[in-house]
Each structure stands twice: as structure tokens, then as C-alpha cells.
Amino acid sequence: MTQFWRLTTQADFALLGNVVEHLDAVGLEAMSSWSLFDEGDIARLDLIFTEDPDIEVVRATAGFPAEMELSCAPMPEEDWVRLSLKGLKPVEGGRFTLFGAHDRDAVADGQIGIEIEAGPAFGTGHHGTTRGCLIAFSQMLDAGAVPTSILDLGCGTAVLAIAAAKALPDADILASDVDPEAVEESLENCRKNETPGIDCFVAEGLDHAKLAGRQFELVLANILAGPLVELAPGIADILTPGGKVILSGLLTEQEAMVRTAYEAAGLSVHRQPPLEGWETLVASKT
Known part of the structure; x- marks a missing residue:
């Protein structure tokens, strides 16, 4: 061990x-x-x-x-797994519930379950950034949005891509991360959650042949404030007219900086209620 x-x-x-x-x-x-x-x-x-x-x-x-x-x-x-399983209870983010294998029976009726096992990796969904993205995505679905092309940029464990695939099984979903190990874990989570249609691959930001010339109706970007600012013009370019990007991974004091970058890229930005000191923004392309 x-x-x-x-x-x-x-x-x-x-x-x-x-x-x-x-x-x-x-x-x-x-x-x-x-x-x-x-x-x-x-x-x-x-x-x-x-x-x-x-x-x-x-x-x-x-x-x-x-x-x-x-x-x-x-x-x-024995501590890591034992304490993780004890401490990581199912978490609800909008219409989604994230759970470990030990809590497979804990998903309430009407909720969409996503199994992400506890372990020494970031991205089990207990973090305010992931929950904020899931809540924002749920609100979009509740408002009648049905995006058919989705990119999970900086996917980590692919929680957001899996949520999209379960809610919108006919959508074309890509998931990328700069870390090859994260992509391997994403592939395993896709298999475990029976969402094998998600295309997971290693990419540095938006620099990849699979993204060249592509546009998306929805981009999910739960990364950090610095990269979000750097990627703002590129993310704006890959959105379809009327497309949206859900942004998270930024602290409250970084919200204005990130919002300004996306407004400068021509997007309108809506601020979600903060969670645990972390912010979630939803930016739309007209």
C-alpha cells in the first residue's frame, strides 16, 4: 500500500x-x-x-x-481511504449527486448520480468550485438549454463532462486536461459511470488538433484565475453565437479580474452566489 x-x-x-x-x-x-x-x-x-x-x-x-x-x-x-470514505459524504450540486462506491444507495429519486471514488486526487466534487459549476449547469438545464456540443476544459476527474453526458446523452462532449494522469483517471471515471462516449485527451489549453476550428455551445472551465484570464479570448472564439462558458476556480478577490477579461472578450458575465470563498461565473456570447 x-x-x-x-x-x-x-x-x-x-x-x-x-x-x-x-x-x-x-x-x-x-x-x-x-x-x-x-x-x-x-x-x-x-x-x-x-x-x-x-x-x-x-x-x-x-x-x-x-x-x-x-x-x-x-x-x-490505512488512513487515506478509511478517512476519505468516512468524511466524503454524498454531495448535491443542483440536480446532480456525487458519491463514492460506498454510498451508491444514497442518491435521491430524481437526482443524477455520478460516482467519483475517494482517493488521493483533487476533484471528488466536495470542493466549492465543482459544486458551483454543477449548480450553474443545472440552472441552465432548468431554463431549457440543450447544448449539443460541450467542452470540459481542464477536466480533472471529468466530473463536469460526466454530468453533461448523463443529463444530455445525445451531446458531443470533449474533455481535456494538461495532466496525462488526470486524463487517465477521467477515462476510468467515464467507464465507471457508463459515459464512454466522452472524448478525453491531453491538451495544453486550447492547443490541440481536436479543438482546431471547433465551436461549442457550452464550455466548462473549472481551473484557476490566471489560466482563465489567459484563455478568455480563445474561449470566446470557440463559443457558438449564444454559447455559454461556466467559469470557476477563482477566489472572491479574483472575481473582478476574471469578469473583466471575459467582458473585454465580448461576453456578458453573470456572477453566481459564492460557495466556501470560491466564485462561479457564467459568461454568454451574443
Whole structure:
């Protein structure tokens, strides 16, 4: 069984959010995932490693302030799965319920179930960004939208692509991520959720032959504020007239920056209610 180490720190949510964005830009050797928890007056950031990390190297690489206390300890071999299964209860996001295999009987009548197993990977759906996207997508469906061409950009575990495939089984759905391991996990989740028609592939942003010349009625982009800003003109270009993009992965203090980028690209932007300090925007092309 793989041994994991958990490095933990507590601080202001916005400060830790900035650290997370920097982390995703620079990367950390042997880090398998991170989780940011809003716990009221103070937030907690957990970094999970597959090797015992050098705390000072992590501090310097991730940009943690010198005075911030970082603690690291090995996780008992049985701890990760046991605690994950205990703590990750089914989560509802609009008309969708995300669950682990241990909770297959917990999906309420009328809800669309998506099975995402607990494990050392980000994207089980318990994060406010994923829930925010699912709620926004549900509202679009409730309003009568039936997009037939959909791109899950930066798909992670493919939660959003799977949600789209289950709600709209006739849609043409693509899912891309810069991380080959994420794409492998996405393919496994598609198989497990009986949505094999989703085309999952590795791509750096919008740079891929499968995206060349394509336009989509809906783009799902749950990534981070920096990449969202950089991709704004390209995302606007690949939307069909009347198309929409659901944006998340941004902190409240980053909302104005991202909104401005998409308005500058010619889209009208609607702000969803924030969840756990994270924002979701829905931008439309006229």
C-alpha cells in the first residue's frame, strides 16, 4: 500500500488561495493533491505527498511566508481511504449527486448520480468550485438549454463532462486536461459511470488538433484565475453565437479580474452566489 505524507498549515483563506494558485503554476515534486478547507475565521490547506517532503523546499517553492507554521507527518497506511470514505459524504450540486462506491444507495429519486471514488486526487466534487459549476449547469438545464456540443476544459476527474453526458446523452462532449494522469483517471471515471462516449485527451489549453476550428455551445472551465484570464479570448472564439462558458476556480478577490477579461472578450458575465470563498461565473456570447 502506498505511503502518503500530509503537510498542513492554517491561515487566512485568501492567503492560502494565492498559495494554491502559485502551487498549480510551479508544481511540487511528489505532491499528489491539495485540499483547501474554509473553516470560518481561519482556513486549512493540506498538501498530500507520495514521499516525505523537505518542508523548507516546499516553503520556498510554494511561496509560503517565512513565519507561517508548516507541519508534516506520515499518514497511516490505512488512513487515506478509511478517512476519505468516512468524511466524503454524498454531495448535491443542483440536480446532480456525487458519491463514492460506498454510498451508491444514497442518491435521491430524481437526482443524477455520478460516482467519483475517494482517493488521493483533487476533484471528488466536495470542493466549492465543482459544486458551483454543477449548480450553474443545472440552472441552465432548468431554463431549457440543450447544448449539443460541450467542452470540459481542464477536466480533472471529468466530473463536469460526466454530468453533461448523463443529463444530455445525445451531446458531443470533449474533455481535456494538461495532466496525462488526470486524463487517465477521467477515462476510468467515464467507464465507471457508463459515459464512454466522452472524448478525453491531453491538451495544453486550447492547443490541440481536436479543438482546431471547433465551436461549442457550452464550455466548462473549472481551473484557476490566471489560466482563465489567459484563455478568455480563445474561449470566446470557440463559443457558438449564444454559447455559454461556466467559469470557476477563482477566489472572491479574483472575481473582478476574471469578469473583466471575459467582458473585454465580448461576453456578458453573470456572477453566481459564492460557495466556501470560491466564485462561479457564467459568461454568454451574443
